[in-house]
Amino acid sequence: MDFSLTDEQRMLTDTLDRLMADRVTPEQRRAMLEAPAGEHSALWQTFAELGLLHMPFAEKVGGLGGDGTDLMLIMQALGRGLVPDAYLAGLVLPGDLLARLGDTGQRERWLAPLLEGEHQLALAWQENDARYDAHGIATAARRDGARWVLEGGKQLVLNAASAAALLVTARLDDGGLGLFVVPADATGLSRRDYRTIDDQSASDLTLDAVSLSDDACLGRDVAQALDASLALGRAALCAEAVGAMEVACEQTLDYLKERQQFGTPLSAFQSLQHRMVDMHLHLEQARSMAILAAASLDRPAAARDYRLAAAKAYCGEAARFVAEQAIQLHGGMGMTDECYVSHYAKRLVMFDHYLGDADHHLEHVSDHLVDVV
Known part of the structure; x- marks a missing residue:
């Protein structure tokens, strides 16, 4: 098997290495960590300008059509630089689900600004009693007329404090697994923010009768x-x-x-x-x-x-x-x-x-x- 990189991939690697050396020194990293939650760093805007936020997504949803190797090269560079910005938790995971499940309106509302660097998102899937089982969840979603109501809690939600909205998994009345876009300022949503030992921003969420419109549901069988x-x-x-x-x-x-x-x-x-x-x-x-x-x-x-x-x-x-x-x-x-x-x-x-x-x-x-x- 040929493991050699293409010319474009070598250029990507060189660009990322120079960017990490210039913009993520130990002092600059500490300044990023001390910045207020929700305030996007200058580095994140540089990511947007270089097309790094578009790279992991297909062209049909506004991305650059990068594959697994392209993502691997980006993440290796971010690992070398110890970048605190939530590229994976704030972009890749929620963005990939929006690209897979969202309709045109949902992608225009949430995915397009995400790729342009205008906001970040977060994926809330872990629960205290489920360990790492993404399907064994207790958070529930029920219909209330034309709206959805979510009840439950999520743990270790990375980047929640900086997210404009959260993608929350919930069990439906029919047993299916649903996924919902919950705006960060939704009534009934509360957060307990903290830092993990490696300085990642994380939160525990409580959803107390969070009422959402029908178009907040990205899917009813998202397993x-x-x-x-x-x-x-x-x-x-x-x-x-x-x-x-x-x-x-x-x-x-x-x-x-x-x-x-x-x-x-x-x-x-x-x-x-x-x-x-x-x-x-x-x-x-x-x-x-x-x-x-x-x-x-x-x-x-x-x-x-x-x-x-x-x-x-x-x-x-x-x-x-x-x-x-x-x-x-x-x-x-x-x-x-x-x-x-x-x-x-x-x-x-x-x-x-x-x-x-x-x-x-x-x-x-x-x-x-x-x-x-």
């Missing part, structure tokens, strides 16, 4: 579309983890070359060389799994989900291994906020938990091994 969008998100996370692991390995190696003990650089000690080799082995194996994930998005659902589960499980374990080794090889200073590798380590640890951890996905692989193979 397959939701699975496809979450698969896309897992492929994106694998790529982002690879980018972050690259920098963690680079910074750790630079530290070992610079730091001396008994007049000798730490990089000269064979035991530490072995640990760096282990870090790079995990990185390269994770890179292969990220490529597999990106190449599997167009496969039938069963094969796609099996491969994505295997990729996410391995990348999650590899990310945690690289994070732990980077911290240990830096010593005590690796735990400090001033040591930038600590921020990569926190992000890498959390990669394993977003959209299903390694245990969850290994269980899926085990349960479907015979069916797929």
